Amino acid sequence: MHNAKRIIQTDGIVSDGKRIFRAVTQQCGFDWWILVHTLWTALCGGDYEGRISLPKVLKQMAVHHEAVVVAKENGQWNGQMIKSGCLYVPIPGRRLCIQFPNKACLFGDEVCGLYVNRGTSRWPGYATVINFEDSQYLILIPDVLADYGFLVEPLAICQHTIRTAIELRLLNQDRVAVVGLGVLGLLTAAELVDMGIEVVGYDIYATGPRRDAFDMLGPMATFVESEPNSIKANAGQYPLVIEIAGGQKSLVDAVSLVEMGGTVLAVGIPMCENVVSPHKDIVVKGVTVKGIVSADRLDYMQAVCALRLWLHTRPDLLEKLVTHRIRYEDFEKALAIDPKDRIKVALAFN
Numbered sequence: 346m347h348n349a350k351r352i353i354q355t356d357g358i359v360s361d362g363k364r365i366f367r368a369v370t371q372q373c374g375f376d377w378w379i380l381v382h383t384l385w386t387a388l389c390g391g392d393y394e395g396r397i398s399l400p401k402v403l404k405q406m407a408v409h410h411e412a413v414v415v416a417k418e419n420g421q422w423n424g425q426m427i428k429s430g431c432l433y434v435p436i437p438g439r440r441l442c443i444q445f446p447n448k449a450c451l452f453g454d455e456v457c458g459l460y461v462n463r464g465t466s467r468w469p470g471y472a473t474v475i476n477f478e479d480s481q482y483l484i485l486i487p488d489v490l491a492d493y494g495f496l497v498e499p500l501a502i503c504q505h506t507i508r509t510a511i512e513l514r515l516l517n518q519d520r521v522a523v524v525g526l527g528v529l530g531l532l533t534a535a536e537l538v539d540m541g542i543e544v545v546g547y548d549i550y551a552t553g554p555r556r557d558a559f560d561m562l563g564p565m566a567t568f569v570e571s572e573p574n575s576i577k578a579n580a581g582q583y584p585l586v587i588e589i590a591g592g593q594k595s596l597v598d599a600v601s602l603v604e605m606g607g608t609v610l611a612v613g614i615p616m617c618e619n620v621v622s623p624h625k626d627i628v629v630k631g632v633t634v635k636g637i638v639s640a641d642r643l644d645y646m647q648a649v650c651a652l653r654l655w656l657h658t659r660p661d662l663l664e665k666l667v668t669h670r671i672r673y674e675d676f677e678k679a680l681a682i683d684p685k686d687r688i689k690v691a692l693a694f695n
Contacts, residue, residue, distance in 0.1 A: 357473030374477025381414035383694040387495035410437035413494035422480035433483040434497045500648035501640035503533040515585045522583040525590025526555045538565045547571045558665045597623045608633045
């Protein structure tokens with residue numbers, strides 16, 4: 346375990362690619378990694394899809410990458426001081442090997458698998474009470490975000506999406522279509538509305554918490570149910586469509602909705618669905634499709650600022666977005682929630 350000298354035992358949720366269960370597990374870290382205690386972790390759509398319905402396809406996907414932690418030690422990285430007692434959100438991503446540059450860590454092969462989410466030392470699927478974190482993956486958040494900090498990661502991806510649209514000069518038009526109103530879609534729609542841009546949201550659930558949250562965005566946000574007749578009636582209406590549902594069907598819908606020569610920003614990794622490929626329409630309509638799946642440190646810092654602002658301007662929306670808060674010991678209850686009844690499910694570790 347080349348130079349991984351720190352080892353602790355901690356309770357947590359483990360996935361082996363076939364099932365999810367609670368276990369006391371070993372955590373390993375390097376000398377300069379920071380010991381942290383998890384306060385909250387949230388489940389994303391990929392956690393549900395990848396770990397439950399597609400375990401063999403996405404067995405390296407890890408829960409626990411949307412998290413709020415409190416540092417238990419002091420540390421530093423590139424001039425940034427990590428202070429014990431302060432709150433942080435970790436940036437997910439692969440940690441390159443220290444011993445073998447530009448390769449996935451061999452230490453990970455033995456201890457945490459090839460997919461080293463959050464830059465940590467755990468196996469895929471670990472959601473642990475105590476953990477080690479590399480300081481370079483930690484973003485400071487104010488204490489007032491303790492109960493909502495796990496939204497920083499999805500909001501950072503939204504920030505990246507909007508920044509991409511701005512760089513491509515795509516936000517000059519009056520309306521933007523957002524396909525898929527899960528937490529990513531709702532956060533993106535809220536950001537666009539705050540920028541004075543009209544949003545037309547498409548979703549498969551005409552009722553439920555998603556619709557309720559979207560309606561809270563005000564008159565600049567219009568809801569349309571994602572059913573064939575409505576998609577056909579609005580085909581070719583939007584210069585920019587943000588596809589954020591993560592499915593091939595939603596990508597087909599997005600390509601249908603975008604105008605000739607328009608742009609589709611596809612956020613996330615499409616799941617396998619038995620539907621017709623949108624490739625023909627992309628070619629015929631001359632559509633530009635750009636994929637977005639991550640965010641950088643600047644996006645995270647902007648997300649922290651936006652989330653803190655929403656605590657004052659949109660507190661009801663934030664409360665609506667977190668539909669369930671469940672103790673991590675009862676994680677099976679979280680996995681059993683029907684998609685139409687949940688937006689963001691958070692697990693409490695504190």
